[in-house]
Amino acid sequence: MNTRPVIGITLDSEEPGGYSKLPWYALRKNYAECVAAAGGLPLLLPHEPELVGDYLARIDGLLITGGAFDVDPALFGAPERHATVTLKAKRTQFELAIIRGALEKDRPVFGICGGQQVLNVALGGTLIQHIPDRVANALAHEQPNPRTEAGHTVKLLAGSRLAAIAGLAEIPVNSAHHQAVDRVAPGLIADAWASDGVIEGIEHPQKRFLIGVQWHPEYRISPADTRLFDAFVQACRP
Numbered sequence: 001m002n003t004r005p006v007i008g009i010t011l012d013s014e015e016p017g018g019y020s021k022l023p024w025y026a027l028r029k030n031y032a033e034c035v036a037a038a039g040g041l042p043l044l045l046p047h048e049p050e051l052v053g054d055y056l057a058r059i060d061g062l063l064i065t066g067g068a069f070d071v072d073p074a075l076f077g078a079p080e081r082h083a084t085v086t087l088k089a090k091r092t093q094f095e096l097a098i099i100r101g102a103l104e105k106d107r108p109v110f111g112i113c114g115g116q117q118v119l120n121v122a123l124g125g126t127l128i129q130h131i132p133d134r135v136a137n138a139l140a141h142e143q144p145n146p147r148t149e150a151g152h153t154v155k156l157l158a159g160s161r162l163a164a165i166a167g168l169a170e171i172p173v174n175s176a177h178h179q180a181v182d183r184v185a186p187g188l189i190a191d192a193w194a195s196d197g198v199i200e201g202i203e204h205p206q207k208r209f210l211i212g213v214q215w216h217p218e219y220r221i222s223p224a225d226t227r228l229f230d231a232f233v234q235a236c237r238p
Contacts, residue, residue, distance in 0.1 A: 009063045055098060107236075128180045200214040
């Protein structure tokens, strides 16, 4: 029987209120469900930067999840912080450390939504802090309809790994973000765009698997989303 590769999944964190009167971690079930359905063993990762080495010794791949917060603009050299920016400093510190550690060890990395954004920053790229202020006639990237439905489509770069995985030139996506990749980090390429020009996907052509997408494939609204998880978990096998 094939051993399931261990996939580390970063958690979100919340301050007291709602679920608990004390600070708590959070993760939608569908992230772990998609990893398990693709043949991986989900392992949730609390935000302990000093444990990054121990985590990396135990995981075969890393999934960086989304969340309702932003990367500190100071981390990519922005002189000012937009009024809409919300920070979770310890989560960002942890994710930057474990992404860089994973890449040093050639572990596959898959970034989703905010996970794509922190991945780009970790490798030296920058972000658009608030799409409506930077992109003329921008789409509703914070789609008003449910996340289980498409909000718009994205075109994929011919010849890219993302396009090969999807098997299509254009796919429907769900969308839940107000920031996006601006300058793509060295070594990465943009591989997907919305019709308004916003970058929706990035990848590193020379890595085993290093892909970020701006949408939420864990909802599996199209076959391309399922194929992404299948390809990621497959890349994590020894």
